[in-house]
Amino acid sequence: MNAAATPATPPAKRPAGRGRNLELPEHLKAYKGVWVFIEHDRGHVHSVSWELLGEARKLADKLGSSVGVAILGGPDEKLEAFAAEAFGYGADKAYIVHDPVLLGYRNEPFTKGLTDLVNKYQPEILLLGATSMGRDLAGSVATTLLTGLTADCTELNIDPTSRALAATRPTFGGSLLCTIMTLAYRPQMATVRPRVMAMPRAEEGRSGDVVQETLGMVESSIVTKLLDFLPDATSNQINLPYADVIVSGGKGLKNPENFKLVFELARVLGGE
Template sequence: MNEKAKAPAAEPKSRANQKKELPEHLKSYKHVWVMLELERGVVHPVSWELLGEGRKLADQLKVDLGAVVLGPPGGTDASVADAFAYGADVCYVVENPALVDYRNEPYTAVMTELVHKYQPEILLLGATNLGRDLAGSVATTLLTGLTADCTELAVDADGSLAATRPTFGGSLLCTIYTLNYRPQMATMRPRVAPMPLYQAGRTGRIVRHDVSLPEDDIITKILAFLPDGSTDKANLPYADIVVAGGLGMQNADNYLLVRQLADVLGGEWGGSRPLVQKGWISSDRQIGQTGKTIRPRLYIAAGISGAIQHRVGVEGADLIVAINTDKNAPIFDFAHVGIVADAALALPALTEAFRKRLSAAATRPAAE
């Protein structure tokens, strides 16, 4: 290794907290964008959640909130109307036959072109398979910073995006900046942010952008789409009631008590990470930083100690009820209501009490 190569190593640390002035060609980057995930005519709700968060950022920065809507010819109108109702000021609309379903090549090409032409300062995507696949390609093409899986987005005093995410397996949080590059990109998982208000009749400006995407130039072809069967497919992120178990359930048989309560409540069931490792539940029912983020109206955690990795996945719940034998368990630090008891004994009693109450109420003449 020569001397010249060694020289730069002395200063790397000093760069970390510095904000250089933005390079001239990046100063014109303005406005906050959300990429709408439109697939087979349906927008993933995470896009609306991001519009809600984007709205707050745009208001603080006093700029417009833009929604990027990509789809087949004639296939974006309903989504554009919804985007305005959820808070967008501008919709950047690209319709092309090649955009009928998500593919990395054409989507990356179009997103990159839009960013170069209309120059947003912030670009937000869902941390879904689509959003992560696309965000990584777009950020690398643009050579800008991308922060994955944010749990909080804010604008700091000098207008920079402060993107907070869990780190080290969810044991700590960190706030990440992209100070000297644009756009500042981030992804956020479904259900981390609440759904914004739907303001029917709200409208905005539409910018149509034409692209040339000859199918012959796109190498990857979609041969088929095989929809999931609807049975037994966990939909934890969007469930109103979730009951989950942890290692405190002690064994797989006791874990069934969690399912029984969920069934009586008409809710979904899940568990903490160790239960997946033990094989008591499948990975699509894992709740927490490395599993699903939930936002139910009622969350009952049975025999879960409440490590931060779990906490970041459930904090958005309206009401958290915790049952744990250890009165010092961290879950009681963020649950709203607690019961210090053995969940294996408490759950059957609770299930029975709910069953009685609900069936009694159901047989009463409709009181509404």
């Protein structure tokens, strides 16, 4: 990998950087396309997946390649409907895996499913949301594939010289921006936090190709077990990642009853 730290206010021109002209190994030149992992739970796709699709479309257009989405889930989950929605946001092809062990997120089966897809179809860029699920999955997939991963990116671009993914992220407490390129490995992976990238506009009537794949795992071979799902009572009412104003309280409120003041202030400010 090649990393160059730049001030928080980027200069007009970045230095070329050591290793910029590193030749990509011959067997990795077959990797083409930009993929987005579509994160979903309880029948709903996380908005960060659509935000990433907007960026993936821009990156793919610069590379002259296509946009794919990887969608994993249980036998009865509406993955094909998610794929149809993804086509509207810019995807050209959807790779879908239905399997009983993929009902509810667990690291082991999802890691195998995603790495199997990458090894078979060879995308050059793979993007995931920097959510609890995305961070957990991205790290294990990158480790399994022995490739580079840039986490919590604030900007994604294509380096004009190497045609590599230039992934920019804050470092040293946000005082510097570091642009990282995975030059000699594929796929190039990055995670992006929700709301960092703009939500693209959906194009009605846009379609794409669907590829169905199988996983081939049995429940008895998976260490973790999903016993039950206990939803948070407020999970359907409050969405902090997408709130413009957040009001919080601590020990100074003395007792639970005084938290009503926090909710009242949030209501007045139009926040959560």
